[in-house]
Amino acid sequence: MRVTKALGVLALSMAMQACGGPEPLASEAGEPLVPDSPLLGSQEQALGRLNIRNADPTVIRVGSTYISAETDGSRLYVRTATSVDGLGGAARQQVWSNPSGWAEVWAPQIIRDSATGTYYIYFTAGANKAHRMYVIQSKSPTSGWSTAQRMSLPDDKWAIDGTAFKYRNQWYFVWSGWVGDSDGEQTLFLARMSSPTTVTGARFVISQPREAFEKVEPNPPCRVNEGPEVIIDPAGQLHVVYSANGSWGESYCLADLRLKLDGDPTYVWDWFKSNGCLFGANRSTLMSGWDPTLYAKGVGHHSFVLVDGDPNTSPPAGPTFPLAYHGVAKNEYPSDFWGARYWYSGTFQWWGNITYTRGSERTTGWSLKFYE
Secondary structure, three states, rough: OOOOOOHHHHHHHHHHHHOOOOOOOOOOOOOEOOOOOOOOOHHHHHHEEEEOOOOOEEEEEOOOOOEEEEEEOOOEEEEEEEEOHHHOOOOOOOEEEEOOOOOOEEEEEEEEOOOEEEEEEEEEOOHHHHHHEEEEEOOOOOOOOOOEOOOOOOOOOOOOEEEEEOOOOEEEEEEEEEEOOOOEOOOOEEEEEOOOEEEEEEEEEEEEOHHHHHHHOOOOOOOOOOEEEEEOOOOOOEEEEEEEOOOOOOEEEEEEEEEEEOOOOOHHHEEEEEEEEOOOOOOEEOOOOOOOOOOOOEEEEEEEOOOOOOHHHHHHHHOOOOEEEEEEEEOOOOOOOHHHOOEEEEEEEEEEEEEEOOOEEEEEEEEEEEEE
């Protein structure tokens, strides 16, 4: 069951029933790459922790405005600011009131279609096995949002963390869900779309949590691929960076799927998975050459802060760019891990000439480095 969205100990109990001395990352010059952030009262906050006690950040940039979306478990809100860090001090504005009283409203994802100027927020709702994807839309990020429309996903199974994107002039929807009608493993699916609200055709598996680095949480023994976020590298190859392991533990982390050049996004064997996580607190889960986080643990369900939330605006190689993610301070040991999560701002950059392997197959291309 999707536990990164649960709020409080009751949700943890439900999820369990359903599921059955690090070093800082450094620049090439050897200096820690730490984003500027106002001092909010602790070392962790000074190093990127925002004053937003919540999970699953989604942030886009439109012009010079940064726009985020979040949920309190029932309603949807947005914030606007002039920087990612500024979102922590911005008032949140309710944009959807949940008139039907749906339970477990989780993980909104905001994008903007630059061709029409329309904003979309995708979210999941429904208790336990009833989770399905929904979407609302508006011409303004802070007002005028439509009623919620249920996404008609193929096979109509449990689904969370969905978002739409355009790649080579074709719309796609990517999400985390179950293959069947019961819990036990979260799979990443992809389907084609005819518009940002209409899915067409079948769903296709693109990733399942079968690698050792994705199976380190023993209690509950869920296998999780979730929180997919899309980005395009400097060579034009599509990536889906996702969260692995249970968000109830310190080993929640980010891993990468890289599509072969000119590959078919719906064909699972055209995707190559990183040989370990690229961002996380548990060194044993990380790909060789990547170091564990220094200040936060349970890091995941991130957001590349892209213009319009559109992977076609993905940044070039070279400098670092804004990132948002959630986590818990390394020096905290809360009894309610989920309740202790905050949004963090960090940075990321492209990292070239990285080989991913699958059995005897090898592919070399762009990967990513993440910085707190």
